[in-house]
Amino acid sequence: MRKVPTTVITGFLGAGKTTLVRHLMENNQGRRIALIVNEFGDVGVDGDLLASCGIEGCADDDIIELANGCLCCTVADEFLPTMQALLDRPNPPDHILIETSGLALPKPLVKAFHWPEIRSRVTVDGVLAVVDAAAVAAGRFADTPEQMAQPDHDNPLEEVFEDQLACADMVLLNKSDLLDAAQLDTTHGELTAKLRPGVRVIRTSRSAIDPLIALGLSAAAEDDLAARPSHHDTEDGHDHDDFESFAITLAEVADPAALEARLSQVIALHDILRLKGFLAVSGKPARHVVQAVGTRIERWFDRPWQAGEDRLSRLVVIGEKGLDRAAIEAALLA
Structure with missing residues (x-):
């Protein structure tokens, strides 16, 4: 049985994930694409924007919104039943996109593809991390001097950002047009140094990328979890109390x-x-x-x-x- 390929789209708040999703769905090349969109707050903005954009061939029930919590924390309660419902349709999707919240850790979600209910029917085609180039260049995820002066300090923004990069099969260095050439080259180099060998960085503006490049990676990420370290690997669970x-x-x-x-x-x-x-x-x-x-x-x-x-x-x-x-x-x- 052919496994339905699924692309997990991760990235920090405001990096351009929803814009990427819309671009991929508008350029679906005849494929039936279903979308699961997750938001941290209890008001769904991104799903509403996508549902109202009038994409040809995209029916209302092709967009499923899961609000009020991160998918990485609600895998059993929300994600698995949603995936089963999609796969059980008379005409299941050719490809599934999952847009996580900007605060979600992608690794627990990728792990969920090992669950017996879905493991033989779906695979993680790839994890795409969308990065706000201007935010990285401005030091948004770096430790402040005050943080560095504190022993055993935590930087929750940096932890989320690094977890998202560590799980990625491809990184979109988005909003590249907001930096000059020298800033962009420096940011690109700093970002590449944080990635696993072989992870490609693509410079984008408004998340525009050829779907032939972004989809069809055949990464089977669920079978490669050991190569995707997380700050939370030694913990039984995690929260978003920060x-x-x-x-x-x-x-x-x-x-x-x-x-x-x-x-x-x-x-x-x-x-x-x-x-x-x-x-x-x-x-x-x-x-x-x-x-x-x-x-x-x-x-x-x-x-x-x-x-x-x-x-x-x-x-x-x-x-x-x-x-x-x-x-x-x-x-x-x-």
Whole structure:
């Protein structure tokens, strides 16, 4: 029996995973592709964006969203039943994409492909790690001097980032257009030094890559786990207590540009890692998307509000533990 190839897409918050998924699905070359998308918070933004993008040949039930937790922690409860349901369809997919949350560790997910319920029916074609080149160049995942001065210090961002790289079969050095040539070469070299021999690094902008390169790696990653070390290999389990997420509901927004300026200030002041969501703009029939990685903010109108849909402005905030939720809400609701 032919095993259905599955590509696991990992990468830190805001690296460009959802953009990559959309690109691969838009260029599916006639293949039936199913997607499992996982988000850390309890509000699904990425799955909603993908479901509303109108990709030809992509039915609503081809996109399955698992929110409120990382797949690496909910393998038995959510991932396995979802995979079984996909494989049991009368016309199962030709290829499965799994977009993990930006805080997920890919290795526990790859391990799950050994479970008896699915091991003879599906294989990990490859683990793709999407990396934000500008964030790496800015030292987002490096130890700060304060951290280095502390004995036995932990850097949760670095641990997640390194685990994602260690499990990768291919790395997309994304947002390469945000760096000059010298910065890009330096970042590329530093990244390559962290990878297993033979792992290819591809420079991309907006996660654009030929599906013939990204899919069809035939890595069978589930049979190669020993070569993919993790900071958590000696632990029975792990948690994400170093991070937190919450959602803020706003009234209709009269001036998105003014809100963007306020968002930038709040993100910088509270060191927010990721902010994303949708805005209802006064007098506009279309939904307005907001995506922020650090203080880099993008926004655009994506689709009309649907009949019966609540015109709500809602933003998801993700950061390290200890975010001052009350202060952030007060600043954005002012």
